[in-house]
Amino acid sequence: MLSLSHFNRQSIKGDIFGALTSTIVALPFALAFGVTSGIGATAGIYCAIITGLFASIFGGTNQQISGPNTGLTVAMVAIVSSFVAQSPEHGLAAAFTVVSLAGVFQILFGFFKLGKYFILVSYPVISGFTSGIGVLIILSQIEPLFGSSLLDLNLSVNTFINTNTLVGLACLLVLFVWPRKFSHIVPASIIAVAGATIFYLVSASDIPVVGAIASELPSFHLPLWDSGLAGEMVKSALLIATLSTLDSLMTSLTVDSLNNDLHDSDQELVGQGIGNLVAGLFGALPGGGATMRTVTNLRAGGTTPLSGILHSLFILAIVLWAGEYTAYIPVAVLAAILMHVGISIIDWNFLKRIHKISLFSVVLMISTMVMAVVFDLVTAVLIGVFIDNLVTIRRLSELQLDNIKLYTAKEAEHLPFIERQIFTEIEDGVTLLTISGPIGFGVARGLKQCVSNADENKDLLIDLTNARFVGITSTIAIEEIILSYQDEGREVLLSSVCERVRSDFNKIKLLDKISADHVFTTRVDALVYLKYKRKNAVK
Template sequence: MKYDLQALRGDVLGGITSAVVLLPMALAYGVVSGLGVIAGLYGAVAVGLFASLFWGTKALISGPTGPMAVAMAVVVGSYADNLGEAFTIVILAGVIQIVLGVIKMGRYVAYTPYSVISGFTSGVGVIIVLLQVLPFLGASSPGGGTVGALRAMPAAFGDLNIHALLIALVTLGVTIVWPKRMQRALPPSLAALIVGTLLGVLWLTGAPLIGDVPTGFPDMVDTHTVLNHLVSSFQPALILALLASINTLLMSLIADSMTRATHKPNRELVGQGVGNIFSGLFGGMPGAGNIPATVVNARIGGRSPLSGVLCSLVLLTLVLGLGRYVGEIPHAVLAGILMKVGWDIIDWKFITRLHRVQREHLVVMVITLGLTVFADLLSAIMLGLIVAALVNARQFEYLELDSVISVPLLDISFLAEEEEEDEDADEFDLLADNLLNLLGEDEDDDDDFDPFSARCGLLSFRGSFTVASSNRMFTTISVDIRDHEVAILDFSDTDYMDDSATSQTRMTPRASLWALEVQLQTACGNCTFSTRSPTIATWKTWTEPRKWPSESLVSERRVAPGRTAPLLIRFKGPQGRRSCSEATIEGPGQPRVFSRWRYSPR
């Protein structure tokens, strides 16, 4: 990559501006996490620095995010009895992220359906808004997550702090109406932080403040504390690691769309993991890719790791030099900023077009959103993925079943005997005579001859077949098979069959009352059908000898009840797909040659 003065200028401006954008959010997310504002700043420095050094995604700025703040609040409230245990969970989450990157699990996040992503992000936005109602009114957060905040709201409205409410309203108003022409020089969140803090210091002094904040370099967490809580910390650490990984890689996709680059998901996971390890060691909250800071960095021109490193160094300088002033910030200021952040996180674009969204995708989104708000984040994602998979399977069922082609093969064309023909004879008469000879009947006894009889049927499996259609395919093709004395299963155009579709295909002959045992050894192509009776044949090309005893292939026209019919199967040959008109029919007994049939695979 060419690096010149223009690229350097973009990285420097992008890094400094991103730090300005990230500062108020780091303070606010630190409060939401339950670890305090300084934990948000430490997390922004550590995660942003090491994630940038590994450079898995161009222009990505990492730090505290809404989902990670909410997840950490759950961890602090439900799993950690003290701060040492909480930071142990953060460290172990970083280790798990490194493992996920090493075993190359990063690419699978791209398979997450949009309805699940929309429900999850919207749920996080709703949680942030609900949790900030109490600080917005001047009350302290009681804990207990969303449910605890809802229960405490009536009391908070009854004991309203008017100073805090005014500061929060002004702060929220600044984030909404701040002029666009000034946003590049001074981001709305930073402008709101300055205006709200000045109001609290100079005029509305009755609002609760953040209070004392540690200054200087942080102390490392006691290693003995970390080792003592490793086993009990695994479950919440796994939750944090999965959420951080999903959050980061989704943000990487957004960054790719802005930089027209392709991120390296596994390297990004390793970098995020290292950053979260150091964040936990120095008392910081976990982090992931931060949307607002990344967008600002990409728009200004930041592309290399320098922009992310510079962003972290600027934040570190602010922590060391201005840490003593952070304690003068009212809680209501951060509540006003977070109200706007939570509102923006909600996927209003999806919500406003719900009336045009398919009902199945709407159900997935609502389930994921509801579980995110009232249950826990990991359960919301997992159940959302399961429901989305079921919905997609139902849609693919119809598409896959449409790829099964059932073709009746007329006796007059498929079973006619190949012999010397009279040039002056009528073609239909010749075919009829050949068919009568095949069935061993008198040529003169043709009063009952049916030119439209089709005792042979072909089932062509074209495309891919999965668990989505396996059950319906079993019942559908069984009916077609039972309607014919001879069934030909054509797998020459089959691209893929998963284990479920293969298993159902193996069960098909039994469902058709045939004495066959069919086994598909691979998804498609080199498949093997084994049988206990001589009523099955396989072939790979259309050019091999076409031999089968007529008495084994078809019965008399008046079929005896319960007669066993043969099953003919075709696969892809060594030369790939062929479009030939001759079929190989091989079996025991004396050979008999059949004429060319009219079916031609695509």
Template structure:
């Protein structure tokens, strides 16, 4: 597989406009995510540059724009806080090592071709944790909107909120409200010319610089210029387990975030992304971002949509986006030092509101109370516990409910009868044979995939009928047979054989036949008792109970 995507220039004008527009949108967001993470604005820019450039060059979604995102920043803020508190001297370097680990895990996901499985997570879980992340972003940005330092977690933000409300910074509140007014209220026509986050950044900074010079506003502060020095990996033996867990958390979240954005890009561009290649590209980007002190990133939905709508179609647009941000860091870093943090808080509150899955929240109660419950549990666990616990609990409960539904459906497809009835579809000849057999033939039909959930239903159904001489097991409509269900069927066959009853196997082909043979379930049955269709089995069974042996058996 070619590691680097070839840069093609057949769509140069569109890619140029798309890349420039995406960079304009990305600049204020990168600064805001950097400040919100606790590392500093410059680290958000580093992340936007390295992830943006390398994911475009090595990824599998041509029009995707990557960089720091709200979900990744929320997790990274937790990582910074946890590692720096325990290791004041090496905690920052360890946090960036976690970013590198996350990148390595993503590369591994891609190499192992796990891309197609990443987005198989139930939508209720995805909706819950994405909405939870949106709530976290909003809550931890309230303090800077009121003129105070950003809180590192929701509990801290809520605990300190009464104090902040009692002593608000009116200048910060004014700038924050202005920012919110611009990002929410900018006319669509103006937004197409200059994205509302950048407009809010410019207008708010100019007002703060020339009209609010009393020093009451918290500013971004010093932004270093030039390329960063490499941050070589740092490990502490007693923290390795936590670092690996954090790395897996970043890798999993970044992969989900990126591949969901890839699906959005596919829908807009009518193309198909390569999910495994995308994971490798994102992993390379995060690996290098961590090495140079950047925040982790992922495919960014808003920036990708902006890029495509402006004409960006190829990886060149992502390269242009990253290159513009690199030029800003190399030569214009000083211009960003006077940006008030209240502006970034207003921009991020808009990001948080956009991340919340309002569409599903409004309709969840109409779908299913169980689905709604899962979504809200995941949301609350994301906000007040942590993302891994939220996703683990959500996936576990959702899978349990899914298995229950599947088990109920499988149970409804397990039919057993000794007389013709409406429960089982039979031909006229089959009904006649069953009727004439006078209850001595038990027809046991299985339908659809038979997983471990069907095993108990098979046993229960079999226990209902005791008086019969011949058992016909019909697998004609079974495409998949699980091990547990196979063993339940083996028990049925053994019980019948021990009681000197004949057993016929009907329609077992393909994977079902292989499973039965590998488990040696058919060992006690003569080849003539394995037939292709149900009518043949019924005819042979009827002849047997009347003291005759059919000559029309068809072996599989």
């Protein structure tokens, strides 16, 4: 978050250069994303201005540059087309309300400190998700580039020799072959835009162009709630909020790795949320952290949130005083830029090593990618995360089951000598169940199965000396074990219950089910009690 400490003579120069450089990189992308959304170039430009400004002022990553990006644009295209089809009169206004509502959700994510959970997504899911977005972007640019949709595309020579397609393919070639060492001086996207624009002016070709951007500030629109679209509006807002959050926090992690700093995830979500809240009110696309632009800002000298603020102001100045010149930019060059983005963000590094990766990870990645393309992004993420978590829980449960041991005296060599000696004396009267480490809900069934193998004529000592956490499901399983033993007239004793485990037990009043004299401070105390109980029974 911006503070007075960020304003100093040493950093301001770097922030100015960082802002200028990132502005040059951001402009073509803002135009391209705006045009692709179907709302217009202005929506992309003002997204870069508004989200960039507010995310820098209120965010938690010093060098973050925010604006429109691939996933959010793909999602917005689907939202706008769906809403307008269902409600031609109010659909577009409802879509912008979704952007503002997404901002509110992000602010709540930050307020409830959920930032750390959004980055706990496995790599195959993220890989499949981003690759799916790449495929969607490529598919969305086929019509602007070739003049027809994928289904109607004719792969004849005539398709590739028309002026619009040739301009786009030439720009795409420039984007791929432009030397990386020159990119920090003049980005390839600027070369492509400049070259295509000059060609259009010189040749006077009749090809689609972006059109002029009005040299005025966007108008304010009150949110519109369409009751017929209420369910879809909430779902779409959660999707936008999630996508923006993931993009922003992943970019923040990239910044941390480059400058050995630590961002504030929750504050970043608040800043991005405020940016999207305001963007929706002014008819702009939703935005999030933009990795390429952020890294450009960082490499060029940007060190504080001031660089992001200046970035937004520079774009605003260009729009207000030079917006009319976008009328000469061919749509084909923007399609080429996004086609390049789509191809670049597909995780080729993962795909080329697919034969070396576990089958589950490969299936998870590919299925997430396919679902992102065939269904929608939120379905892809939710199902991918759900499946991944199920498998992870199963694997953790298998490991945790190793922390549950059922002993007789012959199997208890690990016990200290005095305990082993006592245990040997009372072997025919008790079974020892030891629980170690953290025990999650996936272990509950295995816990009950373990005890079911015990001798039905013996009492049970449950030792929790090394237990550090017992979830509510496993706590209920322990309660069921205690009650079943008591119903059969057998006793259950507990030993070494630490405060954290005791807290878990108290949530369901488990300790009320056991007599206080059957809860012992140490295992040896419990064994001594059982020893004297056996002696008294013999007498």
